[in-house]
Amino acid sequence: MSGTFLLDGQPVPFEPGQTILEAARAAGRYIPHLCWHPDFPPHGSCKLCIVKVAGRHVSGCAMPAKEGWEVESDTPEMNGERRALLQMLFVEGNHFxxxxxxxxxxxxxxxxxxxxxxxxxxxxxxxxxxxxxxxxxxxxxxxxxxxxxxxxxxxxxxxxxxxxxxxxxxxxxxxxxxxxxxxxxxxxxxxxxxxxxxxxxxxxxxxxxxxxxxxxxxxxxxxxxxxxxxxxxxxxxx
Amino acid sequence: MIEQRKLRVATVSLAGCFGCHMSFLDIDEHLFELLERIEFDRSPLTDIKHCGPCDIGLVEGGVCNAENVHVLREFRANCRTLVALGACAINGGLPAQRNHLDIGACLDEVYRSRPGLARAQVPNDPELPLLLDKVHPIHEVVRVDYFLPGCPPSGEAIWKFLSDLVNGRTPRVTGPLLHFD
The missing domain is CATH 3.30.70.20 (Alpha-Beta Plaits)
Structure with missing residues (x-):
């Protein structure tokens, strides 16, 4: 089912089966990601594409868009979560x-x-x-x-x-x-x-x-x- | 009008290369502007050996030996605002690349196994600080107030950071000024 959802308050149209991240990209809106790639199905491991929908944290790359959703992405809260994920990635390996x-x-x-x-x-x-x-x-x-x-x-x-x-x-x-x-x-x-x-x-x-x-x-x-x-x-x- | 008290600033290079201090000097003529607002306490620039009460402490380098730990704690105890300056202070940097190696094996390799060493032994003068088994970023030892990444942070980044700080703004280095390399 196609429709429209709100990404940080702005309407984003989507086609049937499109994920939040795909629909956002098609509309020229960036959601951060590391493990997602357009040539592959969603992997959902890096969680950098984390967005908030109806009070829940979901992976934007894996979650199909739904009509009327209000999605929060570029907010201090979500970017704080992403920063913590990055910090964990940095300390887990040797990133000099x-x-x-x-x-x-x-x-x-x-x-x-x-x-x-x-x-x-x-x-x-x-x-x-x-x-x-x-x-x-x-x-x-x-x-x-x-x-x-x-x-x-x-x-x-x-x-x-x-x-x-x-x-x-x-x-x-x-x-x-x-x-x-x-x-x-x-x-x-x-x-x-x-x-x-x-x-x-x-x-x-x-x-x-x-x-x-x-x-x-x-x-x-x-x-x-x-x-x-x-x-x-x-x-x-x- | 009452003349504003100058802010006291201490700086140190722990397990660093002094590259961040060199970059600090790269703020060039801004140094004159800065010196109207600050004065130096302990720093390689003053050769004062111990840190007194200070407003700002700039720490370059990570923590690789026992002396680094003492100096860093002295800085934390004396500086109202402590800043991790550059990559090594923030994540250990280049010295931390020994961290996956055994420290004894490292010392053997450097001081005993290399060819051409006469009476090869690991230096053991009591004046020499003992090495830690790992090199640590400074936030793993003391609380740190601000972090300024870069190897080294550019003069522009250091100037932006310090001018924010001495003028009472929250220091913020973003965009092209923010670099890890």
Whole structure:
């Protein structure tokens, strides 16, 4: 059933089956997200698209829009929730922006800028996550993984290779490479796979191009993520 | 009109590289403007060794050894407003990248196993502060009032932040001034 709902007080039309986030995007309205991607079904793991509907917190990427709903998104309360989620993501991994070659092109960092996250607030985990530099063209730095599973989904559903997987549960969850040795070099992974170009953070990095664009002149150095993510080319880009 | 008392400001670099202090000096001619409103207490710029009662404390760097802990607590005890200045104070930064390694193994690697070391031993002069097993952001040790990210925060960001603070506004650094790198 198509109809209209209110997003932060402004009417947003929707088609049957559209989620809150999809309908908002179609109407040119940005709702923050990390694990959502237009080419894949909703994943609902990062919860950055959290919105408030009728007093409840729901994932905007997964919740189908309904007629007459009043949805709160860009409010101090929702942005505060998002900031806390970002802070938890930051302390759970090793996110040292000054030494990351994705800095300036990283969606996690860009959202932290947009939502004015000034401090990690919580105690850091400082986990031990060795890198995998075995592949000739691509480096895996697991320190920055946020478990969005975009690489898992892209490799399985688009590249037909199932190179990546998440293993274990809860706090022990981590990204692994599907090879007997566990090394990326021992898979049929290629640098032009969709999975090699979809990481929103700095895990899957192409070798020898890390600083081709200088720090300070990168995507989110030039424009905030709420503008970049709404550009037409961003729809199928990383 | 009663002359306004100058705000006392203390600064320190704990497990930092002094890059944030260098960036502080990058506010250039604003320093003159600032010095009409503030005076320095303990700081590398004054060489005062201990912090007295202050209005603002700027802390660069994380906490990597026992001395850092003492200095940081002295700052917290004396400064009405304590500011974490730069990436290392906020999340440990570069020094914290040793955190997943065993500190004993680190010291061995640096002081004992490298080739070409005569009478190799881990330095153990009692004057040297003991290392902590992990490098901590300062908010894990004391309460922190404000955070100014950046590696280092730019001179413009530091000026915006400090001019807000000394003029009684809530300091806010946003948009292009807010950077983690």
């Amino acid at each position: 922006c000054p030494s990351c070659e994705k800095s300036g092109d990283c969606q996690l960092q860009a959202l932290a800028y947009d939502l004015e996250m000034l401090t990690p607030r919580f105690d850091h985990f400082f986990p031990d996550r060795p890198v995998d530099a075995s592949h000739p063209e691509v480096l895996l730095d697991f320190n920055r993984c946020i478990y969005c599973e975009l690489c898992v989904r892209a490799s399985r559903d688009k590249d037909g290779k199932s190179v990546f997987a998440l293993t274990n549960r809860g706090i022990h969850k981590h990204l692994v490479v599907n090879a007997e040795s566990g090394r990326l070099a021992d898979t049929d992974f290629a640098a032009d796979d969709m999975a090699a170009n979809i990481c929103p953070v700095g895990v899957i990095l192409h070798k020898r191009v890390g600083f081709a664009v200088a720090i300070g002149e990168r995507t989110y150095d030039r424009a905030p993520i709420h503008e970049v993510a709404m550009r037409p080319e961003a729809a199928s880009d990383d």
